[in-house]
Amino acid sequence: MNSKDIAKIAGVSRSTVSRVINNYPNVPPETKEKVLKVIKEYNYVPHASARMLRGKRSETIGIVIVDLKRDIHKIYDNVYFGPFTTAVIDFANQLGYKVLVITVYKVKDYKKVREVFYNKTIDGAIFIGIKNDDPDIKDLIEAGFKIAVVDQEIRDDEEDPFNKSIIVNMDNVNGAYEATKYLIGLGHTEIAHITGDMEKLSGFARLEGYKKALKEAGIPFKSRLVVKGDFVEESGYKAAYKLFKKAKPTAIFASNDQMAIGAMQALEEMGYKVPEDVSIIGFDDITISRYLKPALTTMSASLLQMAELAVVNLIKSIEEELGITAKFVVPVKLVERESCKRLNISKEKEDTEYAISMRR
Amino acid sequence: MNSKDIAKIAGVSRSTVSRVINNYPNVPPETKEKVLKVIKEYNYVPHASARMLRGKRSETIGIVIVDLKRDIHKIYDNVYFGPFTTAVIDFANQLGYKVLVITVYKVKDYKKVREVFYNKTIDGAIFIGIKNDDPDIKDLIEAGFKIAVVDQEIRDDEEDPFNKSIIVNMDNVNGAYEATKYLIGLGHTEIAHITGDMEKLSGFARLEGYKKALKEAGIPFKSRLVVKGDFVEESGYKAAYKLFKKAKPTAIFASNDQMAIGAMQALEEMGYKVPEDVSIIGFDDITISRYLKPALTTMSASLLQMAELAVVNLIKSIEEELGITAKFVVPVKLVERESCKRLNISKEKEDTEYAISMRR
DNA sequence: CTGAAAGCGCTTACAG
DNA sequence: CTGAAAGCGCTTACAG
Numbered sequence: 110m111n112s113k114d115i116a117k118i119a120g121v122s123r124s125t126v127s128r129v130i131n132n133y134p135n136v137p138p139e140t141k142e143k144v145l146k147v148i149k150e151y152n153y154v155p156h157a158s159a160r161m162l163r164g165k166r167s168e169t170i171g172i173v174i175v176d177l178k179r180d181i182h183k184i185y186d187n188v189y190f191g192p193f194t195t196a197v198i199d200f201a202n203q204l205g206y207k208v209l210v211i212t213v214y215k216v217k218d219y220k221k222v223r224e225v226f227y228n229k230t231i232d233g234a235i236f237i238g239i240k241n242d243d244p245d246i247k248d249l250i251e252a253g254f255k256i257a258v259v260d261q262e263i264r265d266d267e268e269d270p271f272n273k274s275i276i277v278n279m280d281n282v283n284g285a286y287e288a289t290k291y292l293i294g295l296g297h298t299e300i301a302h303i304t305g306d307m308e309k310l311s312g313f314a315r316l317e318g319y320k321k322a323l324k325e326a327g328i329p330f331k332s333r334l335v336v337k338g339d340f341v342e343e344s345g346y347k348a349a350y351k352l353f354k355k356a357k358p359t360a361i362f363a364s365n366d367q368m369a370i371g372a373m374q375a376l377e378e379m380g381y382k383v384p385e386d387v388s389i390i391g392f393d394d395i396t397i398s399r400y401l402k403p404a405l406t407t408m409s410a411s412l413l414q415m416a417e418l419a420v421v422n423l424i425k426s427i428e429e430e431l432g433i434t435a436k437f438v439v440p441v442k443l444v445e446r447e448s449c450k451r452l453n454i455s456k457e458k459e460d461t462e463y464a465i466s467m468r469r
Numbered sequence: 470m471n472s473k474d475i476a477k478i479a480g481v482s483r484s485t486v487s488r489v490i491n492n493y494p495n496v497p498p499e500t501k502e503k504v505l506k507v508i509k510e511y512n513y514v515p516h517a518s519a520r521m522l523r524g525k526r527s528e529t530i531g532i533v534i535v536d537l538k539r540d541i542h543k544i545y546d547n548v549y550f551g552p553f554t555t556a557v558i559d560f561a562n563q564l565g566y567k568v569l570v571i572t573v574y575k576v577k578d579y580k581k582v583r584e585v586f587y588n589k590t591i592d593g594a595i596f597i598g599i600k601n602d603d604p605d606i607k608d609l610i611e612a613g614f615k616i617a618v619v620d621q622e623i624r625d626d627e628e629d630p631f632n633k634s635i636i637v638n639m640d641n642v643n644g645a646y647e648a649t650k651y652l653i654g655l656g657h658t659e660i661a662h663i664t665g666d667m668e669k670l671s672g673f674a675r676l677e678g679y680k681k682a683l684k685e686a687g688i689p690f691k692s693r694l695v696v697k698g699d700f701v702e703e704s705g706y707k708a709a710y711k712l713f714k715k716a717k718p719t720a721i722f723a724s725n726d727q728m729a730i731g732a733m734q735a736l737e738e739m740g741y742k743v744p745e746d747v748s749i750i751g752f753d754d755i756t757i758s759r760y761l762k763p764a765l766t767t768m769s770a771s772l773l774q775m776a777e778l779a780v781v782n783l784i785k786s787i788e789e790e791l792g793i794t795a796k797f798v799v800p801v802k803l804v805e806r807e808s809c810k811r812l813n814i815s816k817e818k819e820d821t822e823y824a825i826s827m828r829r
Numbered sequence: 830c831t832g833a834a835a836g837c838g839c840t841t842a843c844a845g
Numbered sequence: 846c847t848g849a850a851a852g853c854g855c856t857t858a859c860a861g
Contacts (some may be wrong), residue, residue: 338628
């Protein structure tokens with residue numbers, strides 16, 4: 110079944126069939142109806158490749174999930190990429206776009222991405238999990254492809270390639286600042302920080318927010334209270350052990366929830382109770398966090414909103430064929446749960462003060 | 470940049486360029502090298518649509534995530550579809566295939582699926598979250614498209630359309646049987662069951678396994694101990710309340726972990742302790758389950774293995790162009806954690822017996 | 830070993 | 846309002 114067959118059966122030319130399919134105005138209602146009837150009857154759908162070859166868009170966007178320095182299948186149970194990807198698919202579908210998912214576990218996997226761009230399989234793509242200033246992505250942007258990136262520094266330099274892409278970030282600095290300030294507000298001064306992957310904006314920006322809050326409160330920054338992680342659970346676990354070998358913080362700000370969970374595990378093994386002995390706050394508000402005992406206090410941004418901004422603006426940029434260069438910073442808010450408490454000055458005051466930090 | 474340009478620059482014909490790209494044997498090494506150099510230099514990638522129009526496969530499979538009777542965005546934080554989808558993408562990519570993700574929230578969304586099949590965007594598809602005997606999928610199979618389905622009854626009827634597809638299931642009956650038997654082995658006889666969606670194989674097959682275990686142990690089946698759920702957390706929550714209004718089971722077998730989690734929440738609200746007052750076992754072993762307090766005992770099957778079976782056999786069926794009709798039943802095993810304990814005959818014996826049920 | 834030519838299934842100026 | 850024809854960028858018999 111192709112347009113020629115349909116034309117023959119409907120008693121018109123292929124041109125007319127095409128006009129009907131593309132909903133052109135210059136087709137009289139009766140002709141249109143006649144053709145539509147045949148199309149329906151034969152379950153005819155125009156060959157996508159033929160249309161694209163004639164210059165139609167593929168109406169497909171890619172979502173590129175980058176997870177370097179990890180083995181294959183590790184995003185398998187990733188609690189962050191999954192929800193974001195689903196949200197992207199849903200918003201894109203709503204706008205009539207299909208979504209191709211591409212995973213990048215090694216730098217050379219970027220070849221897959223270049224291919225689908227150059228061979229016109231996709232009209233544009235959203236990148237997540239990327240490090241800051243990634244040269245492979247930079248090249249693609251410079252080649253003129255439509256791209257949205259999540260978690261990328263917004264630079265002042267007008268000439269920077271990333272300025273030609275759509276950027277969607279969480280308000281990392283402010284979120285980290287608020288998280289740290291919250292702990293300070295509970296009376297803590299010995300506040301540790303488990304950092305994220307420092308090659309990513311969310312890694313170094315959250316450290317910056319932590320420092321900013323300390324500085325503002327007049328608490329001296331101590332490098333022994335900062336230990337490096339890389340955003341996965343295990344790194345949080347190891348970081349907590351390393352931390353308590355050289356220091357005795359009363360509170361920890363972990364750069365994401367997964368590391369907070371790993372740290373809580375280590376804390377439990379070392380015999381510290383959360384939040385009685387150590388308060389801990391995370392970042393991201395992943396699904397698991399509310400099921401933990403104690404439920405994890407954390408900083409939350411709307412992944413849904415981020416996905417929507419990326420999708421809507423990417424598609425706008427594709428369809429208007431002009432380089433949209435929007436930049437978005439999504440707000441982050443505190444989700445108080447059970448993993449932080451007021452530092453107890455004296456044992457007697459504990460109960461009442463605990464009650465205060467318990468309200469959700 | 471197209472093959473004509475490359476041909477001109479390399480000083481050969483388009484035919485030869487094509488032969489090099491497709492790695493045909495009848496090209497002398499020098500010619501091949503010359504052409505390859507130009508291709509590399511100009512970053513040339515053949516237009517995917519043009520190749521497909523000439524009959525090449527799209528080398529893209531679809532993964533269709535069906536989630537009917539729910540609002541949009543609900544699979545957003547689905548703990549089951551996400552990991553499975555990622556696993557499918559990874560296995561497909563390994564075999565050189567791209568993956569298009571399609572969500573179906575309403576029956577009419579199947580239109581999207583038909584479209585990508587008929588317009589040749591995908592070579593085949595894997596369906597998950599489907600109800601048993603879905604007519605929309607049946608039509609697609611009968612139209613001759615290559616399809617793999619997860620969670621679909623394996624029928625004896627040779628003529629049944631689904632017999633022309635690839636089927637991958639968990640061993641639902643046996644898993645449910647083992648779960649129930651495990652509770653019986655702990656001394657329970659008042660064992661409730663929160664069912665899954667009864668339109669799905671995993672829903673009714675797990676009920677069947679539950680019944681089978683009771684029967685074998687000579688425990689009479691009581692309909693007041695069975696309450697309907699539909700595989701989501703909230704339904705487990707409601708089911709638990711309904712259950713305890715009319716009965717006092719000492720153990721619950723929930724048809725999946727999400728409902729078990731909902732039930733645990735309700736149990737806590739009603740003042741029952743898990744596992745001291747009520748034992749509970751789930752099914753699926755989702756990521757959250759091991760973080761719960763008490764950690765959830767559950768039945769686990771390898772999603773990775775299921776995804777691999779579906780992908781590998783679908784692609785085999787696409788490439789060999791013959792209707793592969795493989796059927797797979799993936800084994801399910803018990804994961805003992807903390808949510809079940811031996812029914813205490815007398816309070817005194819409790820401690821020692823609890824220790825037994827505690828080993829993981 | 831290599832090139833000229835046909836054709837995959839569409840869309841779209843062009844002519845009427 | 847409608848059709849004949851060109852052409853998108855490839856691949857592949859065919860001929861040499």
